[in-house]
Amino acid sequence: MKYLPFYEDKKIKWKLKEKFMNATMSLEKTKHYPVMLNQILSIISPQHGGTFIDCTFGGGGYSQAILKFSGTKVVAIDRDKLTQKYANTLKKKFPKRFNFFQEKFSNLNKVVEKQTNPKAIIFDLGLSSFQLVDKERGFSFDSNNFLNMEMGINEYSAYDVVNTLDKNYLARAIKVLGEEKDGKIIANKIDKYRSKKPITNSKELAFIIKSAKKNYKNYKRNPATKTFQAIRILVNQELTELISGLIEATKLLANGGMLIVVSFHSLEDKIVKNFFNLYSNLKRNPSRYLPIKENELDLFKLISKKPLVADKKEINSNIRSRSAKLRYAIRNNNSFFYPSEFKSKFINYLKLESKEI
Template sequence: MTGRGDGSADAAGGPARHVPVLLGEVLAHLSPRGGGAYVDGTFGAGGYTRALLAAAPDVRVLGIDRDPDAIAGGADLVAASGGRLVLAHGRFGELDKLAENAGFAPADGVVLDIGVSSMQLDEAGRGFSFRFDGPLDMRMEQSGESAADIVNTADEQVLADIIYHYGEERRSRAVARAIVAARTGAPIETTRRLAELVAGVVRADPHGPHPATRTFQALRIAVNDELGELVRALVAAERILKPGGRLVVVTFHSLEDRIVKQFLARRSGRAGGGSRHMPGLVGPEPSFTLVARGAVAPGASEVAANPRARSAKLRAGERTGAPAQGEDEALALLARLPAPKRRGGR
C-alpha cells in the first residue's frame, strides 16, 4: 500500500505524517526543472508535492485528490508555498481537465502513486483496513456505494468475480458463498466481521499476508473503480504533457502494474503485434519513449524502513512530439470486471 507523505522538515510546509514510497527514484525519473509545471495526481499527504516544490524555487505544482480530507489537510502546504501550489478536489482520471482549468496545461510532468494512502489505511473510520475494527466503507471520496453495500447486496456470482478478478483470490467462490450465508442473519457492516469471515474459509499462510488481504483489496478497487481511473489517468496525462514532459507512475500490485506496463509499451511502439513471418501493422507514431527500461523497485533499505514499499514498482515515460493517441479499448479491457461466469478451481 502507498505512503504518500514526507518526513523532511526542510520541505515547504514542514513535516508530513507519512513517508512517500520511492521518493528519490520518482524525482530522478521526473527530473523536475526550474519554472516547470507539474501535476501530482495523487496528492495524499503531499510527499511528492513537497519534494517537487523543494526541487527549484519557481516550480509550480497542481495537487489532485479525490479524498476531501487530503485536500483539507493540504491547506498549510498551500499557504507555505508562496502561490506555487494549487489543490484540486477530483479524480485523477480527469487530470487533463483539472490541469487545464488550473492553468497547468501543457505540463512538464505528471506523477501518480496508485492505490490507497497511508492516512486512509490508518484511520479506522474509513474502513480500508482489517487492522482496526471500523465501518466497512472504503470510499475514497466518502460518497457513493460503499464496500458494505456491495457485500450485502451483490449476488454470489458477482461477489466471486469481484474477489477473483480484482483480488486474485483463488478461493473467491468459497469467500462469496460464506458472505452470502452470513449476511442472511445480519448485514456485514464492520471490517472485523468481514475479515474473520474470510479467515474462516481462506487458509492462513504463516509467512504470508492476512487471509483477508486479497478480498479487502478487491472490494476497495471495485468501490473506487481504481483500475478504470488508472486507465483514464494515463490517457489524460498523455493529452496534457508537453514534448519532453515526464510521466512517472508508482503501483503496488500486479493489476495496476500490468496496465501501466501495457500503456507505456503500446505508446512507445514496443507492444509487438507481429512475427518474423507476418510483421505487425505499422501503428501510430510513438507518443512516449521509455525512461525506465522495465520496473524500478525499492531497495532493501527502503523496504526495511517502510514495509509498505515492498511491493512498489515504478515505471516512467517521456512524451514525444507525436499526437496523443487517446482512448484505448485494449487498455480499458484490462480494467474491466469480466461478465459473471463460472470458473473452475474456485
C-alpha cells in the same frame, strides 16, 4: 434480504459525520512517507524548474519536495477530502506556485489545461499511509468501525458491495480484482452470513473470509488480504480510474513531458506496463486487425521495460515501499486519439467496475 444502501441509511450517515473530526485529529500524528521520492526527483529534475502535476497528493510529500525548488509550480489533485487540510498548509506557504483540487484521475482534464505544459505528471497509486491507519475508513482487518473502504468521491461503500451485490458477481469480483482463487467459496460464505444480518465492519468481514479459507493459519499474510483488495478496488473503481488517468495524462503532456507511475500490486502494474509497451518506441508488433492510425501510434520513449524498485535503505524505513514499482516514459509530439486497443485489453476490469450497486 435487502438492506438500505450506505448513502440512504441516515443512522450510518450521522455516525460517520460525528467521527470525521476524530479521524482528522488522529491522522495529524500519522507520518507519511512519499515512496521512492529520491528516484522521482532524479527523473524529473525539479532544480531546472517547470510545472508538475501530482495526481495523488495525499500528505503532500511529492508536492512539498518539488516546491522546495524555486522555479517550480505544482498542481495537485486527490479524491480524499481529508487531504484538503494538508493542501491548505502548502497553499499558504506557496500561494502563487501551488494549487489543489479534490478530484479523481478521470477528471484530470477538467482541472489542468493543456496549455499548462506540465514537465511531469506523477501517480502514486493505492492507499496512502493516512488511509491505511485510519480505523474509521475500514481498510484494516481489525476495524470495528463502519465497513467503508472509500477513498473519496464514491458512489457506494464496501458495506453496499458486501451486503447487496449478487453472490455470483461478488465471487467474480473477488477472483478477478483480488486475484483470489477461492472467490466462489468466500462469496458463498459471505452470502450465508448476510442472509441472517448485515455485515457491518471490517473485523467481522475478515473473520468470515478466514472461516472460508482452509488452513488459513499457514498463510504468510492475512487470508483476507486479496478479498479486501478486490472490494476496495471495486468500491473506488480504481482500475477504471487508472486507465482513464493514463489516457488523460497522455493527452495533457507535450513533447518531452514525463509520465511517472508508482504501483503496488500486480493489476495496477499490468495496466501501466501494457500502456507503456503499447504506446512506446519499444512496443511489440501491432495487431493487423486495428486501424492503421492506431497501429502507427508511438507516444512515448520508454527508457527501460523493467521497473525501478525501492532500495534496501528505503524498505527498512518504509515497509510499504517493498512492493512499489516505478515506471516512467517520455512523451513525444504525436497526438493521442485512439485508446481503443488499450481499453480492450482490460475490458473485464472496466465491466466489473461499471456495475451499479
